[in-house]
Amino acid sequence: MTRAVPPSHTRHRPPSHTRPRHTPPRHTPPRHTRPGRTRPRHRPPRRPRMASAEPPEHGPATTAGGRSPWVVMGAVLLGTYLVVINTTVLGVALPHIDRELGGTAPIDVDWVVTTYLLAVVLVQPATGWLGDRFGRRSVYLVALLMFGVGSIVGALAPTMPLLLGGRVLQGLGGGALMPIGMAIVYGLFPAHKRGQALGIWGMALMAAPTLGPPFGGWMVTAASWRWVFAALVVISAIGLLVAWRVLPTATRTDPRPLDIGGWVLAGLAMPAIVLLARNAQSWGFASVETFALAALCVVLLAVLVGRSLRRANPLIELRAYTVPTFAAGSVVLILVTMTQFATINYLPVELQVVRGLSAQTVGLLIVPNALAAAAMMPLAGRLADRVGSRLPVSVGHALGGASLVGLGLLSPETPIEIVVALMAVMGMSNGLSLMPTTVAAMNSLPERFTGQASALLSLTRQLAGAIGVAVFAGVLVAALGSVAPAGVDTAEAAADAQSGYNLVFLIAAGLRLAASVVSLALPGRRRMAELQNARAAEAS
Incomplete structure (x- = not known):
């Protein structure tokens, strides 16, 4: 049955013997114009393209070996746990190391x-x-192997230079374990479960610092500081064997060239910033050394940024900051990390200087802070998956700001139970703020940038912590003459010292307020769903 063609669409066709054999082609208007349009369409300028970098893994529900992603995450946690506990376990061992190797x-x-x-x-x-x-x-x-070898060197080191060499190996291994571990965990799970996964991952890591001082103190007291390194060797070996069996093999790698010049610049700039942050107080904030190193940091960073923006395959993909959600998440992480380091580093000093508490007692009083943060992280991750990051992060900032204001209004007579409660609230606020912000920042970028985004966020937190410690140390030095002033043995001296520490926490509360404003740019329910769908489409 033939289909009738409406008369308005019929066309007279001459007999085939009268049609020219070579009919000239019909004129087709250019693609950028259409009938009735004489000017080309305006196309908005394209955004700068990021370097292409296909990652090895793409977030399946189960791994290539058929294992549950939760099992694989447990193997990753075993290694990354070392990095976190290593940052606190040696604190109590430093005096013993100094007595044995200082000479x-x-x-x-x-x-x-x-x-x-x-x-x-x-x-x-x-x-x-x-x-x-x-x-x-x-x-x-x-x-992980490099971290273990560095621990062996540290355990056997007969001199201080060899011990420092072992610490370099530990740092090179540990510095890669954290961002690579987070990238592996992020890639194991589908987009709508990544908040929950990173929340559980973060819960375990937040609990690690609480075990460091008691574990290190017991090792040093019962045996020697060398047994601390020996224990790290054993855990590294177990983690290496488990990871070898469990971690999925990469299916694809990206052969893009290494930006050696960018790494040299970053390798000079980042350590220079850390040295500036750690030594500015002892050198004097107005000293020639401080100004010279600060100027060097500015020059190196300027050259690094310019180079990264010009290259197609930079070492550090700074064009990620052109994505508003990633930029907002990075700023929030910087501000939260600075306030977090203020409480972790200077509240213990305050309790010892103003109230005369022992270091062991202060360590126990800080434990609820870490436990509260660990308890809130899984909830925060699930909330980020379901309702977006904006809600849990905003609640976290409200709790954090209130806690910091409370710490900024303390007096030497304030009951210690109130201080512990304020620290627990601060832990809850960090647990609600950190992982949802990280999930939002990483979900905002295409899957192929997971590795670079994880490294960039880890580096950002490292530098923010170092800068925060230096800034608040400068505040204390200006107010009290020292971070831990001596001779606080009268009520008047205790009140003066308390006012200096209160100033630190009130400034931190202001930073938390600024973070709450920036966090309004984080995705809510609808925007988070759009990001999850975009990431899921890339992985399919």
Whole structure:
């Protein structure tokens, strides 16, 4: 049955013998115009393209080996747990290390901590490229092996320089473990479960610092500081064996070239910032050394930024900050990290200086802070998946601001139970704020930038913590003459010291207020669903 054609659409066709054999082609208007339009359409300028970097893994519901992603995340946690506990476990061992190795070289024992931090910020800018180029599983295993070897060197070191060499190896391995581990966990789960997964991952990591001081103190008292490193060797070996069996093998790698010049610039700029933050107080904030190093940091960062924006495949993908959600999330993380380090570092000093409490007692009083943060992280992750990041982060800022104001209004006579309660509220606020912000920032970028985004966020937090410690140290030095003034043995002296520490926490409350304003740019329910669907479409 033939279909009738409306008369208005019929066309007279001459017989075939009268049609020319070579009919000239019909004129087709250019694609940018249409009938009745004489001017080309206006096309908005394209946004700068980020470097292409296909990641090795893409978030399946189950891994290539058929294992549950929760099992794989447990293996990743075993290694990354080392990095977190390593930052607190050696604090109680430093005096013992100084007594045994201090005479082997004219090196201050504080370099045991500083050397590790310098190695961390040296390797972290390149972890995105390393994971994309060689596969996250391979980089994770090598980093864990390097951390274990550094622990062996530390356990056997007969001199301070050899101990510092072991700390460099630990830092190079540990600096890669955290961002690579987060990228692996992020890629294991579908987009709508990543908040929950990162929340549980963060819960375990938040609990780690509370175990460091008691574990280190017990090891040092019962045996020797060397047994702290020996324990890290054992845990590294177990984590390496488990990861070897459990972690999925990369299916694709990206052969893009390494930006060696960018790594050299970052390798100079990031350690310079850490050194400036740690030494500005002892040098004097107005000293020639401080100004010279600060100027060097500015120049190096300016050259690094200019180079990164010009290259197609930069080491650090700074064009990620052109994505509003990623930029807002990064700013929120910077401000929250600065306030977090203010409470972790200077509230214990305040309690010892103003109230005369022992270091062991103060350590126990801080435990509820970490436990409250760990307890809130899974809830915060689920909320981020279901209702977006804006709600839990806003609630977290409200709790954090209230807690910091309370800490800023303390007096020497305030009951210690109130201080502990305020610290617990601060822990809840950090648990509600950190992971939802991280999930929003990473979901805002295409899957192929997971490794670089994870490295960039980890590096941002490292630098924010170092800068925050330096800024608040400067506030205390200006107000009290020292971070921990001596001779606080009268009620008047205690009140004066209390006012200096209160100023620190009130400034931190202002930073938390600024973070609450910036967090309004984080995605709500609808926008988070759009981001999840976009990431799920890329992974399918």
